[in-house]
Structures are given as C-alpha cells and as structure tokens.
Amino acid sequence: MALHVMSKGTAATLLVGLTVACSGEERVVSSGPAEAAPEAPALEVTRAAIVRDSDARVVTQTIVRGLAHPDPAIRRAAVLALARQHSIDAVPRLRRSLRDTDPAVRRAASLGIAALEERAPEDAVQALAGALAAESTPDTRAAMIRDLGRLRTDRALASVVPALHSE
Numbered sequence: 821m822a823l824h825v826m827s828k829g830t831a832a833t834l835l836v837g838l839t840v841a842c843s844g845e846e847r848v849v850s851s852g853p854a855e856a857a858p859e860a861p862a863l864e865v866t867r868a869a870i871v872r873d874s875d876a877r878v879v880t881q882t883i884v885r886g887l888a889h890p891d892p893a894i895r896r897a898a899v900l901a902l903a904r905q906h907s908i909d910a911v912p913r914l915r916r917s918l919r920d921t922d923p924a925v926r927r928a929a930s931l932g933i934a935a936l937e938e939r940a941p942e943d944a945v946q947a948l949a950g951a952l953a954a955e956s957t958p959d960t961r962a963a964m965i966r967d968l969g970r971l972r973t974d975r976a977l978a979s980v981v982p983a984l985h986s987e
Contacts, residue, residue, distance in 0.1 A: 866882075866886065866889070866894050866897075867893070867894060867897050869882045870882055870883055870886050870894070870897045870898055870901050871897065871901070873901060874900070874901030874904050874905075877904070877905055878905075879902065879905070879909070879910065879913075883898050883901045883902065884898075884913075885898075886898030886901070887899065887902075887913060887916075887917065892920070892921075892922035892924060892925055893924075895917070895920060895922065895925045896922070896924050896925045896928050899913075899914065899917045899920075899925055899928040899929050899932060900928050900931075900932070902914055902917075902932050903928060903929075903931050903932030903935050904935075906935050906936060908936065908939065908941060910932060911933065911936070911940070911941060911943070911944045914929045914932040914933050914944070915929075915933075915943070915944060915947040917929035917932075918930065918933075918947055918948065918950075918951040919951070923957040923959065923960040926951065926955070926957075926960050926964075927959070927960050927963040927964075929951075930948060930951070930960075930963050930964045930967040931963070931967060933945075933947070933948050933967065933971070934948075934966075934967030934968070934970040934971060936971075937970055937971060937972065938971070938972060938973070940971050940973070942973075942975065945968075945971055945973055945975050945976050946975065948964060948967065948968055948971075948976070948979075949968065949975065949976065949979035951964060952964040952965065952968065952979060952980075952983050953979070953982075953983070961983065964983075965980050965983055965984065968980050
C-alpha cells in the first residue's frame, strides 16, 4: 500500500488517515482520496486546544508549545492563556514574550505582566520598562505605557514619563 503525505493546508479527503506530529506541525498521512469530509485546519485546532487549556488555569504542554509556534496568532493565544492565570509563575515566559517578533504577541505579554498589578516582581517591571524603551510600534508602545501604569510601582511609573516624551 502506498502512502501519500499531504501538507496541512491540503483540502484532500482521506480513505484511511492518521495525524502524525512532524517537527511541530501536523501532517496527514493517507492511502489515497475518498469521500470523507475535509479536515479542519490545524491552526484552529491548536488555538482551540490553547483556549481549552487556559480555562484550566494551569500551564500545559499545549500552552508551552504554543509559545514557540511559528504562527504569531498561536503564540499570542498562548501568551494570553498565560496572562489569564494572573500567576507569578508565568512571569519568565511573559518576559521572554516581550521580545517576540510580532507586536500583538508583545502586547499580550505586556498585558499579562500588568494583570499581576502590585504583585508583579521587580524583574518583570524592569523587563516591561526595557521593552517599552526598545519598542517602535505605536500601538504596542501605548499598550505598554498603559500596562506600566497599571503596575503602580515607582519603577513602572518612572519609565512611563520618558516614554511619553519620545516617539
């Protein structure tokens, strides 16, 4: 029996199929076309799994893998799942996400740190202040300024003033 490997975007249907993990991506392995319903995109399944796991209020492997996913929408969903936990334990991962290449992911990480409010550790406040100083995207800068204000610490508020005077 010959097996055919199709990309995750292929709209082919399957006679006999199974999903296998291949370097972090889902791939469909099939013996050929049939009359089954098309498969939902892997992107939606991953987002759904992250949302499901975020409701449990624990950091799962799905969320951790989502933080390193190549799709920024998946990374953002994973960071928001961490943010929903309002947990000091999420801070190291949120700090790393402040340096993400995608502005929406950086905004989500900023929100996650701000959700801790007065409980945010000093290193998280410092990381957010540093991210603000390096940020060039106006919407993300505005979100970081708002989030530093929510933290209400001297260090956070001190970093807001220079940011308001710069572009």
